Amino acid sequence: MLVNNRQSTLVGLSITGSFQRDTSLLFSDIAFELKQGCWTCLLGPSGVGKSTLLRLLAGLSTGGQFNGRIQTNPEFITADQNDIQMTNDVADVISYMAQTDLLFPWLDVRQNIMLGHRLRHEKNSTLYYKQTVDRLIDQVGLGAHEHKRPHQLSGGMRQRVALARTLMEDQPIVLLDEPFSALDARTRDDMQSLAFDVLKDKTVLLVTHDPAEAIRLAHHLFVMTHDGIHNHQTPENLPPRQVEDPKTLAAQAELLRVLKS
């Protein structure tokens, strides 16, 4: 029963190479890939370069030099120059959600969700478009709040808006940079379930420093340390796993042991 190898023949995205900032090597010879339609978690302590890796994939500035290649399915993009130019094409199939909700205070919930179209000056008056926004607002449970401004919302609600905004981009690959870490425990649990549900058709990379979150959500799990990236076995059952399930707890304990060693 190889549930973790669901659709393993299809590679969503892979990255190999090393990254240098100033004179110090942040990581070298890393290689890992995202399986299409799966959640891949990248777990590691702060300062190890997880976020840099994610920014690299998203085509954002990293203040350093990346030597290697990033490849998406089906296109194949190779380059060794400036990391921003290199990942531009990859960035076209990626949407990105950060640790903070990054809601624009001058836009209401609905407008924040439609931000991408506003920023690209895309036509947004079609019925299909309106229905998509309505559906997303319903999905994240913000039907009664669509005309509120961000400051009128709780932290959990704000992160729901950010999730809907990410989904509105409708990209096959979604990068999540510790999006639940600033939430309280109960809200985090709700958000994890919600995110897993609404992102089920996407190829997801979740960067986190929370072993419980990683074990709960990952199809595939990689542990990132200063020595590199290592694959870590996840429990056999499919995510999202029950937090109180003994198998989940055992896997968490095992993961903590690995992190400490």
Added chain:
Amino acid sequence: MRSDIPISKQKINGRDLAVSVLIILIGWQLVVWVTEVPRYILPGPLAVAEALVKYADLLAMHAWVTAIEVVGGLILGTLLGITTAMYLTMSATATRYMMPILVISQTVPVFALAPILTLWFGYGLGSKIAMTILIIYFPVASSFLDGLRATPKGFLDLAQSMRATRFNTLIHVRLPAALPSLSSGIRLATVYAPIGAIIGEWVGASQGLGYLMLLANGRVKIDLMFAALVTLCIFTLLLRAITNALCNRLDHWAGQSH
């Protein structure tokens, strides 16, 4: 007075203002009565009030001219400041070559330029509006530019990940995020603008409250001079109230005041 709001944004409570003004007026009148200072040195508030009524038409006529100069200069200077800040945000080359000039230009005492402006733009509205623009241009441009450059990094990352062009990022991210900075620049400009207009009028004019003050001074009509001063104060207060209301709306729209 709320301690969590900066002085420049304080709302003026009408009752408190009335009380403090009344105390000042009573004190002033007492000084005049007790010291028996001659009317051509310091007229009492009653004499000034008398002059305000007596010269009401004259004061209104000159106040109207000054108001046009101040408001005209304020609007044009603000637009010029906004344009400069946005242009500098878009172009790194422009920033590189214009920034030093902008900074050095602030070492020129703007008042010293008033005679030149009068020479170039004449005795009419033009030279006063130019003076007002010169005085408020830098505060508006620099505070808006600071705002445009201080956009939260996360907002810019988000815009980039959504493949926004530089121009769209400026219009839809940097600009709205910088509106609170612009409104503090405009608040500052509102305080400076009447200074520009009055200086302009002092150097050479045939109309306006500044001109009227010089005229009254020359003819030792000190009560009229004070009446013109009071009119100017009332006008400035009104202008401050109006721009404050507009700026508050701007801040509210930008999501900065709740």
